Amino acid sequence: MERFLQYLFDGLSQGSVYAFLALGLVIIYRGSGHLNFAQGEMAMISTFLAWWLADGGVGLWPAVAISATVAFVLAMGVERYIIRPIAHRSPFAVVVAAIGLFLGLNALAPFIWKVTIPEAFGSLFPDAADDFVRIGGAEWRLENIGVLAVLAVTSFLLYLLFQRTRFGLAMRAVATNRESAPLVGIRAGQVLAVSWGLAAAVGAVGGALVGSLRGNVDSSMMFTIFFAATAAATLGGYDSLLGAVFGGLVLGVFENMVAGYLPDLVGQELKGVVSLLVILGVLLVKPSGLFGSQRVERV
């Protein structure tokens, strides 16, 4: 039981991180049907910005807030000036542009800050050796609880935005029917730009949490997390925000359990295989995911 709880607690904080990136993926996918391959790298460079600001004397939390704001604005620009003009050409063009962003952002962080080794990143939560709550014999570290709490707050704010505001209604309208939304006076372009902004801001918070948990920032910090987030979004369904959060948490816990209970067969090294099997399984059995809406295509 103690072991189970320990894997659960660790898995939940890992899963929260997946959920943050998966939320970003879903927010963008709902509006435009594009998979943002640069989601992880956008989060990575935002985390570098937060690290740089914190290094320069700004407190860590304000630094994260600033980096999320900057990410919001820049990502709106990316949607408006890079993605939208080529979106009508072919889906392939958007994939290539997103991969270009991935590559560029991945190279930009070492280019700007001249870093070659991981740089120390402060903790957003109390992280001394004895900062934990003991539940059923297992240690639930305060930083892990903190990450989960930030996810809960973010999800709640997103829920309010999507369900309780006019703009959220417009976003849902665009997600439901991209062609008809402008006919009722919704500025679909603006909605898409804000989707990218939101996704980047959520990703920036997620990236900062990753940095806080790892204790450092590195230009390759998001590779495995982005990959797991695509699995989480697939599990939850690519057009469901609830699915992204649920998928992230479930994947994080499941992966941790499998790795923990099968240390020889899977272990920490092969955690990624769990994600691959989840992706394959979901796509072959129920491609719309657990919470996604089924789409019928007319040929």
Next chain:
Amino acid sequence: MPVRLAHGSAPHVALRALGVLVVAYFALSPLFRDLTPSELGELTDIAVLALAAVALNLLIGFTGQISIGHSAFFGIGAYTLAILVSDHAWSPGWTYPAAALICFVVGVLVGVPALRLTGLYLALVTLALAQIFPALVRKFDDLTGGSAGIGGLSYDAPAWTGLEPGRRGRSEWLYWLALGTLGLGYLLVRNLVKSRVGRAMVAVRENPTAASVMGVHVAAVKTIVFGLSAALAGIAGCTFALRQTQATPDNVNFTILGSILFLVIMVVGGAGSLTGPVIGAIVYYRVDQLSRELPDKTWLPDPVHDFLRGRPNLATLVFAVLLILLMFVAPFGLVGAAKRIGRRLVVVVPSIPTSKAPGPEVEPAPTPTPTG
């Protein structure tokens, strides 16, 4: 007004012969230029990258299936060679068909779920493949040597080649090997694309439903092309392992960045064009090399010097920007852009058949075809 040339007329043949000569001059230069082993190594690297991009182009450019997992096939090829040579004392030459076969099988296996997946989801599955390959290599360390990898790989030139033994001969032999496999890969793709199968591939790319209605076996085309593409990438990986003299999971070309590198080369050169990936590999390699040497150039002003020092990845940034820019101005890469410009200067029209064929008289359509 562009110059109009009849297909097969003397000026047209001369133009094509000129193109072949230019390519042959550079490709065969070790025969008549005294190249150092490191220069030969550079040419080998270019040929390896070109073959990987040719493989990817067969899949993405002609069949429209996106893969971000070709680094895994590249790595499987490299590891097949490394394991067979170091543990089973195979001659490296014989490992090539083995690697191609293994990669073909793995490629088909990946291609089968791909049948139910389109665009985005296929990209996800291949992304997963790229992501777990290095992890699998580390995990099964009694087979792969784990994080340390397998070293000491080399391929001495066989006696019949007449190449001198030692480092120089090995470099030259490796170049011929890389060039030969690239040539074979190119011919395979070219013949495939210009055949019935190729038209089926393009039909699948443009509209799978319509292709299926026209009688194309979409599932067979997709899986076989996936397997062939994987096999070619694996062969490129074999030469890469020999060139590196080792296979380690940390090698960047075996990670997802490798997959992206192949994609960049293919797109920059020209997706869906036969020569595109080769041009892309040359351009990528030389620009990357230039950007690495740039901080040491004395003719640069000092502020630029100081700025570039400690920033070795300038080329990656340049290619990232180029990739995005190309999507705006030339979605079919440098070769696509060159063809578009070339069409304003020279247009090749089909020649009018001279002998009277039986059947009704048909005027040949005067529609200009793109120059090759």
